Amino acid sequence: MAPWWPECSKEAFNTGLDQLARALKNWSDSRKGKRKGRRVGFPCFRSKRKARPSIRFTTGAIRCEARHAVLPRIGRVKLHEDGRRLAGLGAAGTARVLSVTVRFERGRWFASFTAETEAGRPVPRRPDAVVGVDLGVKTLAALSAGEEIPNPRHLSGALRKLRRLSRAVSRRRGPGRRTGQKPSNRWRRASTALGKAHGRVADQRKDGLHKLTTRLAAEFGTVVIEDLNAAGTVKNRHLARHVADASFGEFRRQLEYKAAWHGGRVIIADRWFASSKTCSGCGAVKAKLLLSERTYCCTACGLVLDRDANAALNLAGYGNRQIAGSGPEIPNGRGAGRKTPPRAQVAVKRQPGTRKHGQTGTVPPQEGTAA
Ligand SMILES: [Zn+2]
Numbered sequence: 001m002a003p004w005w006p007e008c009s010k011e012a013f014n015t016g017l018d019q020l021a022r023a024l025k026n027w028s029d030s031r032k033g034k035r036k037g038r039r040v041g042f043p044c045f046r047s048k049r050k051a052r053p054s055i056r057f058t059t060g061a062i063r064c065e066a067r068h069a070v071l072p073r074i075g076r077v078k079l080h081e082d083g084r085r086l087a088g089l090g091a092a093g094t095a096r097v098l099s100v101t102v103r104f105e106r107g108r109w110f111a112s113f114t115a116e117t118e119a120g121r122p123v124p125r126r127p128d129a130v131v132g133v134d135l136g137v138k139t140l141a142a143l144s145a146g147e148e149i150p151n152p153r154h155l156s157g158a159l160r161k162l163r164r165l166s167r168a169v170s171r172r173r174g175p176g177r178r179t180g181q182k183p184s185n186r187w188r189r190a191s192t193a194l195g196k197a198h199g200r201v202a203d204q205r206k207d208g209l210h211k212l213t214t215r216l217a218a219e220f221g222t223v224v225i226e227d228l229n230a231a232g233t234v235k236n237r238h239l240a241r242h243v244a245d246a247s248f249g250e251f252r253r254q255l256e257y258k259a260a261w262h263g264g265r266v267i268i269a270d271r272w273f274a275s276s277k278t279c280s281g282c283g284a285v286k287a288k289l290l291l292s293e294r295t296y297c298c299t300a301c302g303l304v305l306d307r308d309a310n311a312a313l314n315l316a317g318y319g320n321r322q323i324a325g326s327g328p329e330i331p332n333g334r335g336a337g338r339k340t341p342p343r344a345q346v347a348v349k350r351q352p353g354t355r356k357h358g359q360t361g362t363v364p365p366q367e368g369t370a371a
Helices: 010-032 084-092 154-170 185-219 228-234 241-262 307-324 343-370
Strands: 054-057 068-071 075-078 095-105 108-117 126-135 139-143 148-150 220-226 265-269 295-297 304-306
Touching: 010 054, 068 095, 084 095, 084 108, 126 185, 126 307, 139 185, 139 307, 154 185, 185 220, 185 241, 220 241, 220 307, 241 265, 265 307, 295 307, 304 307
Parallel strands: 126 220, 220 265
Antiparallel strands: 054 095, 068 075, 095 108, 126 139, 139 148, 295 304
């Protein structure tokens, strides 16, 4: 027996094998067309020097205490964060920890607990309310309720620091891909510091996004957002929208699962819905709207409104029509031609989404009342 054998948890080996099994399954599903998304390649070798170290404990003494995490083989580890909420649920018997994944990232160790809980499903505070949300660059989001959530602009704030750090990295002797030159220790340190600074920006953005989606799902029964593709390609193909774009998919993902928790629903406006170009007052559609036009000025009825607020109102209106089941959107007042109005495509695009959300929207409350 190897002398180090008893020191290691058997899960250390299991994790690798489990991940390999998943990777193979993803690969074969992707090849057979059973898996959505980008094509998944055959799993490749990961060097222990490059891969992110992680281990998933599924058996043994796993516990979360107020100040510590208890892990098999490792014992009690002090937590940086407050573990009281999970610990309380565990003590009350309402949550059962199924597994914990420990990983090393940006100089820190993280433990994420997967727990099964029978906590009652929360209901949105305003179950009948419909809110349209327009995501943007200038502001993080505009709500049709009239609220504007400012963009914290974490990146711009950290830009000076990032610039300095990456300059430091470029002045150290880094790895040479062709020459096989080993990076110096000073390069490693500088590189780690840069990675940390980038990570902090990413964390701040994630935090803001989570808070926003949680609030929306907790308050409104129906949230209407625009299609991901519409945001990415149709409206803007010039600017640095991709900054917001990257988190748009994440925003939608979070909103969908959080709405499902609350028994609410998310309506995705189809990609041909001109949320920015339409007037929220009279329904006239502008043929062209420059991105630099921050306020919407309607030439038909004289409405003057913030661009994003106008879009949010349109999305809310779209949601209301969807709920009322009035079919395709009302024709616009001025008969301005829409570039691509394929009715069939609209119907195909819309139905699977709403049906799914409709189901998640109606089932949970029934469970709630039964319990
Ligand atoms: Zn108008």
